[in-house]
Amino acid sequence: MLMDPTLGRVIERWRAGDREAFEEVIDRYGLQLLRTARLILRDPSLAEDAIQETFLKAWQRIGSLRDEDPGPWLTRIAMNESISLYRRRHRFQALTERFGRLSGVKHEVSSEARLDLTHALDQLTAEQRAAVALHYYQDLSVEETARVLKVPVDTTKSRLKTALRRLRELTGAEEAFA
Numbered sequence: 612m613l614m615d616p617t618l619g620r621v622i623e624r625w626r627a628g629d630r631e632a633f634e635e636v637i638d639r640y641g642l643q644l645l646r647t648a649r650l651i652l653r654d655p656s657l658a659e660d661a662i663q664e665t666f667l668k669a670w671q672r673i674g675s676l677r678d679e680d681p682g683p684w685l686t687r688i689a690m691n692e693s694i695s696l697y698r699r700r701h702r703f704q705a706l707t708e709r710f711g712r713l714s715g716v717k718h719e720v721s722s723e724a725r726l727d728l729t730h731a732l733d734q735l736t737a738e739q740r741a742a743v744a745l746h747y748y749q750d751l752s753v754e755e756t757a758r759v760l761k762v763p764v765d766t767t768k769s770r771l772k773t774a775l776r777r778l779r780e781l782t783g784a785e786e787a788f789a
Contacts, residue, residue, distance in 0.1 A: 622681060626673050637666055640682060643749075644689040650744035651693040653733050661696050665689040686759050690741050697737040731781035739774035742767055 618639075624632035644665060648658035665688045669681075676684050732740060738760075745756040746767075757767040 618680070619678070622673075622676065626676075633666075633670060636669075636681060636685075640685050641666075643682075644685060647686065647744050647749065648689055648693045650732070650748055651690070651737055651740045652697055653729070653740075657696055657700065658693070661692040662689060664692045664696075668692070683755075683759055686745075687761060690745070690760060694737040694741060728778070728782060731778050734781055735774050735777055739770050739777070742770040743774050746771055 621632045621635050625636060641662065645658055645662050648661045648665075649655060652658045652661060665685065668688050669685055672688075732743070735743065741760060742756055745751045745759055746753065751759065753767055753771070754764055756771075757764040760767060762770075
């Protein structure tokens with residue numbers, strides 16, 4: 612998508628190394644990216660770290676931005692940073708969960724937790740949360756979500772279907788996600 616001429620001039624100034632132009636981009640997209648990172652990471656301070664890293668990489672990689680709206684480009688960077696940070700922070704947790712599944716231990720979810728969507732979102736993989744955040748919270752189409760995540764449309768559909776099935780299980784809300 613082509614961007615408006617005013618934004619185009621800001622991007623050109625950014626490409627030339629203008630920090631004020633870069634701050635305009637941060638002001639324009641920062642809050643949206645932070646919300647997305649919070650939905651994926653489920654931790655405000657980790658989300659801030661991910662977005663700080665996002666903008667650092669964006670500054671360094673401005674040359675890879677084509678003549679288009681930088682929103683999807685920045686969102687891709689933020690999604691990748693959030694997922695990477697989540698994986699780094701949760702390696703031990705993932706290992707113990709995998710061990711628990713292999714040993715046949717089944718974790719029961721309390722009735723209070725079943726009603727708590729936030730808790731249920733925590734139980735999804737980072738990739739599933741990313742798909743849910745983009746599709747349901749940012750109202751992107753499945754195709755747009757796939758493009759931002761740089762995965763095939765069928766992969767995005769599968770992640771959304773699996774995530775919704777898991778959310779139904781965890782919340783006991785069969786009708787809420789139909």
